[in-house]
Amino acid sequence: MAFQPATIDPSNPLGPYIGAYIARSTAKNVKAGGGGAVTAILLYLLDKKKIDGVVAAKKTRGIKGEIVLAKTREEILMAAGNRWSIVPYTMRLKETLMSTDIRRVAFVGLPCQAQFLRQMKMFPLMEGDFADKIFVIISLFCMGTFAVESFTDYLARNYNVPLEEVENIDIEGDYLVIFYSGKKLRLPIESIIYHVQHGCILCPDYTGVFADISAGRASREGYTLILTRNRLADSIVNNAAYDGYLEISEATEEEIRYAREKALDKLNRSLKYIMRIL
Amino acid sequence: MEATVIDLQRVGGEAELLAYDLDGIVEKAYFITTAPVRGFERIVKGKNPVFAVNAVMRICGICHAAHGIASAEAIEDAMGVSPPANGRYLRETIGLLNKIQSHLMHLVMIIPDLIPEPERMKYIVATLNILNKINDVLTKIGGSPTHPPYLVIGGVSRVPDEKTLVNLLEELDKLIEEYIVLRRSFKTSISSSDIYGQLRFKKHKPKYLASHMFYGDKYSIRIDKIRVVRYEDIHEDLPSKARENTSMIALYDGQIVETGPRARLNKYYDYSDDSLWGLQEARLIEIELFLKRTRELLEKVEVGESGHSKVLVYRSGKGTGVFEAPRGTLIHTVELDDNGRISKYKIIVPTMFNIPLIEQAAQGFPSKHVDIVPRIYDPCIPCSTHIIRLDSR
Amino acid sequence: MSGKTSILIYDLGGCEGCPLSIMRSYPRLARIYDVHAKCIGNADIERQYNYAIITGPICLNSQRHIEELKKIRKNSKILIAYGSCASVGGIILYARGGQEPRPDHRVYAPISKIVRVDFSIPGCPPAPQMLISLLGCIRSGRGYFLDLFKAVSAYSKLSGFDLMDEVVLTGICVGCGACVLSCPTNALHMVDGRPDLIVEKCIRCGTCTVRCPRFTQILIQRYKLRERAKMLASLVGGE
Ligand SMILES: Cc1cc2nc3c(=O)[nH]c(=O)nc-3n(C[C@H](O)[C@H](O)[C@H](O)COP(=O)(O)OP(=O)(O)OC[C@H]3O[C@@H](n4cnc5c(N)ncnc54)[C@H](O)[C@@H]3O)c2cc1C
Ligand code: SF4
Ligand code: SF4
Ligand code: SF4
Ligand code: SF4
Numbered sequence: 065m066a067f068q069p070a071t072i073d074p075s076n077p078l079g080p081y082i083g084a085y086i087a088r089s090t091a092k093n094v095k096a097g098g099g100g101a102v103t104a105i106l107l108y109l110l111d112k113k114k115i116d117g118v119v120a121a122k123k124t125r126g127i128k129g130e131i132v133l134a135k136t137r138e139e140i141l142m143a144a145g146n147r148w149s150i151v152p153y154t155m156r157l158k159e160t161l162m163s164t165d166i167r168r169v170a171f172v173g174l175p176c177q178a179q180f181l182r183q184m185k186m187f188p189l190m191e192g193d194f195a196d197k198i199f200v201i202i203s204l205f206c207m208g209t210f211a212v213e214s215f216t217d218y219l220a221r222n223y224n225v226p227l228e229e230v231e232n233i234d235i236e237g238d239y240l241v242i243f244y245s246g247k248k249l250r251l252p253i254e255s256i257i258y259h260v261q262h263g264c265i266l267c268p269d270y271t272g273v274f275a276d277i278s279a280g281r282a283s284r285e286g287y288t289l290i291l292t293r294n295r296l297a298d299s300i301v302n303n304a305a306y307d308g309y310l311e312i313s314e315a316t317e318e319e320i321r322y323a324r325e326k327a328l329d330k331l332n333r334s335l336k337y338i339m340r341i342l
Numbered sequence: 343m344e345a346t347v348i349d350l351q352r353v354g355g356e357a358e359l360l361a362y363d364l365d366g367i368v369e370k371a372y373f374i375t376t377a378p379v380r381g382f383e384r385i386v387k388g389k390n391p392v393f394a395v396n397a398v399m400r401i402c403g404i405c406h407a408a409h410g411i412a413s414a415e416a417i418e419d420a421m422g423v424s425p426p427a428n429g430r431y432l433r434e435t436i437g438l439l440n441k442i443q444s445h446l447m448h449l450v451m452i453i454p455d456l457i458p459e460p461e462r463m464k465y466i467v468a469t470l471n472i473l474n475k476i477n478d479v480l481t482k483i484g485g486s487p488t489h490p491p492y493l494v495i496g497g498v499s500r501v502p503d504e505k506t507l508v509n510l511l512e513e514l515d516k517l518i519e520e521y522i523v524l525r526r527s528f529k530t531s532i533s534s535s536d537i538y539g540q541l542r543f544k545k546h547k548p549k550y551l552a553s554h555m556f557y558g559d560k561y562s563i564r565i566d567k568i569r570v571v572r573y574e575d576i577h578e579d580l581p582s583k584a585r586e587n588t589s590m591i592a593l594y595d596g597q598i599v600e601t602g603p604r605a606r607l608n609k610y611y612d613y614s615d616d617s618l619w620g621l622q623e624a625r626l627i628e629i630e631l632f633l634k635r636t637r638e639l640l641e642k643v644e645v646g647e648s649g650h651s652k653v654l655v656y657r658s659g660k661g662t663g664v665f666e667a668p669r670g671t672l673i674h675t676v677e678l679d680d681n682g683r684i685s686k687y688k689i690i691v692p693t694m695f696n697i698p699l700i701e702q703a704a705q706g707f708p709s710k711h712v713d714i715v716p717r718i719y720d721p722c723i724p725c726s727t728h729i730i731r732l733d734s735r
Numbered sequence: 736m737s738g739k740t741s742i743l744i745y746d747l748g749g750c751e752g753c754p755l756s757i758m759r760s761y762p763r764l765a766r767i768y769d770v771h772a773k774c775i776g777n778a779d780i781e782r783q784y785n786y787a788i789i790t791g792p793i794c795l796n797s798q799r800h801i802e803e804l805k806k807i808r809k810n811s812k813i814l815i816a817y818g819s820c821a822s823v824g825g826i827i828l829y830a831r832g833g834q835e836p837r838p839d840h841r842v843y844a845p846i847s848k849i850v851r852v853d854f855s856i857p858g859c860p861p862a863p864q865m866l867i868s869l870l871g872c873i874r875s876g877r878g879y880f881l882d883l884f885k886a887v888s889a890y891s892k893l894s895g896f897d898l899m900d901e902v903v904l905t906g907i908c909v910g911c912g913a914c915v916l917s918c919p920t921n922a923l924h925m926v927d928g929r930p931d932l933i934v935e936k937c938i939r940c941g942t943c944t945v946r947c948p949r950f951t952q953i954l955i956q957r958y959k960l961r962e963r964a965k966m967l968a969s970l971v972g973g974e
Binding site for chain 2: 826830835
């Protein structure tokens with residue numbers, strides 16, 4: 065594990081990485097948030113018995129989710145796609161992990177959760193930590209998560225979109241697209257920024273610099289941009305491609321710049337706001 | 343007579359032995375604890391009982407669960423609640439595992455006295471291996487190997503599932519075998535050592551205090567007969583150095599009594615060995631008995647049934663909890679005020695009984711090796727420096 | 736003596752949980768370092784060490800312990816406050832003295848109140864692997880988490896109460912749940928997506944605060960401001 069810089073460095077807002085790829089799942093039936101690459105990697109790890117399970121977020125209602133430990137292919141496929149809110153880690157997760165037959169797990173989470181997991185792995189501050197079960201940490205890129213009630217209430221009041229009907233949310237350029245009851249609602253991102261959590265405005269980390277693998281949307285439609293941050297991570301991604309789970313190509317300068325700009329935006333936003341609360 | 347102050351190492355906590363030497367033999371000895379008094383009985387005053395259980399576990403990182411259990415028992419007694427069957431089994435299990443932990447850690451610390459260099463590390467590693475496995479078992483049942491959080495008022499807050507239990511039973515079977523092998527080879531390795539001979543040779547016959555073999559029973563001893571006094575009260579002509587002592591002394595029926603593994607085995611298993619070695623031997627026997635008892639208890643646990651009573655009654659009351667800690671009988675007493683908050687708390691720990699015996703046993707022991715005497719008694723200083731009876735100095 | 740880096744593990748009056756947790760990984764530790772500790776029987780505070788790992792809080796009413804601590808600081812290159820008691824006070828912040836046989840032992844504090852501390856590590860107790868991992872990181876250089884543990888040494892308390900005050904009640908909590916998984920007494924639980932403190936269970940160990948992505952950010956930024964202020968002060972000839 066490369067040693068993380070003291071804070072995220074504005075000259076390198078993506079954090080340290082050794083490989084950058086554009087990828088998508090070779091299976092076409094994955095109902096993914098991007099190119100389904102994350103799901104493909106997870107399936108590869110499970111099939112090859114490198115892990116006993118995956119901690120990810122499953123959709124429950126609307127944009128809400130629930131943290132689950134997926135132990136089969138089916139469960140992993142069920143969890144594909146994005147939950148647009150943060151899904152908190154709970155005591156139940158810990159208890160499940162403590163149960164005896166789970167030895168190594170892949171974690172999928174947001175950058176803030178990746179930071180927590182990395183710290184636990186490097187510095188187990190508690191005897192009850194499950195540090196030795198963390199096999200790989202995968203972080204999704206993240207601009208911020210919604211304050212759930214606030215956002216769904218806004219949708220219901222102003223656009224008559226009932227919470228239960230929200231099927232998926234997507235970002236297209238500067239617009240947020242909400243799919244519900246077979247319909248599509250396009251909202252400028254600016255208009256919903258008030259429903260992003262306050263804490264997320266302070267967050268400096270776009271890609272998850274503490275993760276082993278970071279994954280986000282590529283500028284090419286239907287693909288995932290993958291950053292591998294150490295040799296273990298890089299070999300996982302390459303082997304998943306070699307074994308036919310993943311279709312990958314090196315990311316171009318252009319693709320990387322696309323992510324870097326967003327990361328820099330987020331970092332600047334964070335630096336601006338943190339001063340207000342110190 | 344020449345006085346030497348021995349800074350005791352490889353014991354739980356900070357202590358010194360002040361030994362007066364006459365021709366290579368200890369003439370008189372003072373066991374002086376020097377750790378600062380943190381005052382847990384005062385810390386919990388005015389607090390919610392839930393806090394007390396979590397707090398008093400931090401009296402000691404060695405016998406954490408023993409304090410947790412004695413405290414929960416005392417508070418339950420005051421509140422008038424009691425744990426369901428599962429809670430009782432699991433709580434006893436946590437207590438037993440804690441005793442095994444403590445005995446094993448003690449073994450690690452005493453090995454250097456008994457086993458010379460080339461083999462020493464091998465035994466330390468083997469003992470730590472078993473200890474680490476015991477810790478895993480305790481993590482699954484108590485939530486953590488130190489200060490287990492599942493110990494709560496009313497029982498144990500989580501009951502392991504079927505699969506975990508089956509795995510634990512298998513694990514315990516393996517552990518029992520592993521331990522028996524270790525113990526056997528350990529005994530052959532030490533029998534030639536010099537110090538072993540001295541420990542066998544040195545005998546004294548104290549009175550014993552024990553309340554139960556595995557758990558603790560407040561009805562089998564007379565708590566009203568216990569008196570807690572200052573260290574100065576049992577010694578005349580105390581040298582000024584010894585006045586720094588930070589622990590109190592407990593007497594039973596006005597007498598000095600030994601409590602701990604040998605006392606338990608003596609009372610419940612007819613064990614008698616009056617030599618200093620007999621005390622260590624008792625510890626080694628107990629580990630095996632406790633492992634087997636743990637296995638038995640886990641078989642009784644009903645999966646799906648609750649482990650705690652799910653009632654907390656905030657009312658005034660008085661209660662007593664007695665538990666057999668690794669080092670002997672541990673007593674917590676509590677008084678709750680009208681709001682159910684703690685108004686009085688009192689703790690008597692086993693080392694308070696054993697300190698005078700350490701001093702007696704040191705007398706007549708060769709000065710060169712006398713530091714092993716307190717070590718063989720396994721005093722617990724973090725515990726013994728948190729005690730009671732307030733009067734003006 | 737071998738050319739190994741020397742470390743001292745020394746307890747000042749904690750519950751012994753911290754040193755015993757370290758001892759459980761002793762065989763591994765001893766392969767890399769020349770370890771000195773009371774549990775091994777070779778602790779000697781008169782000699783020099785590369786690292787001193789202090790466990791337990793400092794009793795401000797015990798001259799003896801204060802002297803010992805100062806001596807260890809002088810004799811060691813890097814001093815680490817290990818465990819909640821030593822680093823942020825832990826349970827022992829509640830101590831108020833008045834108890835026999837030494838009613839004068841009234842005030843306990845993290846050791847940073849008396850000496851300069853290089854790294855402060857909460858945890859009650861930290862897991863056995865923690866120390867090996869930490870020393871390895873210190874040897875290999877700078878990093879986010881080391882900066883964090885350095886920042887913690889500027890605090891004389893950190894607990895679930897601070898987490899509530901600074902992160903949850905100020906509305907900057909994002910609800911990630913890291914704190915809930917980091918509490919050794921289960922004093923934090925999620926209520927409607929935000930952590931809530933069960934106050935009677937909090938033993939002020941501080942683990943939750945250094946695991947919270949928001950609070951760590953604040954701790955580090957504040958520490959930097961503080962260092963900058965110190966530097967400015969020294970430039971104009973102040974303390
Ligand atoms: C809240 C949120 C904000 C995002 N913001 C951006 C952004 O600004 N820019 C960008 O480029 N990309 C962003 N992404 C990431 C992006 O939308 C895709 O998730 C990413 O490209 C991976 O796509 P995929 O098809 O390979 O993943 P998939 O194959 O769909 O797999 C995604 C995996 O992540 C898990 N998951 C989904 N949501 C959560 C969650 N909330 N918490 C934990 N695990 C979860 C799923 O269970 C699944 O296992 C965001 C994702 C989320 C959840
Ligand atoms: S913006 Fe930061 S804090 Fe908010 S959810 Fe994303 S990673 Fe977490
Ligand atoms: S931090 Fe916890 S384990 Fe360590 S000495 Fe203090 S109370 Fe004991
Ligand atoms: S809430 Fe828990 S983790 Fe935080 S300080 Fe209190 S006891 Fe420690
Ligand atoms: S760790 Fe911090 S941000 Fe995460 S839930 Fe707890 S208080 Fe909120």
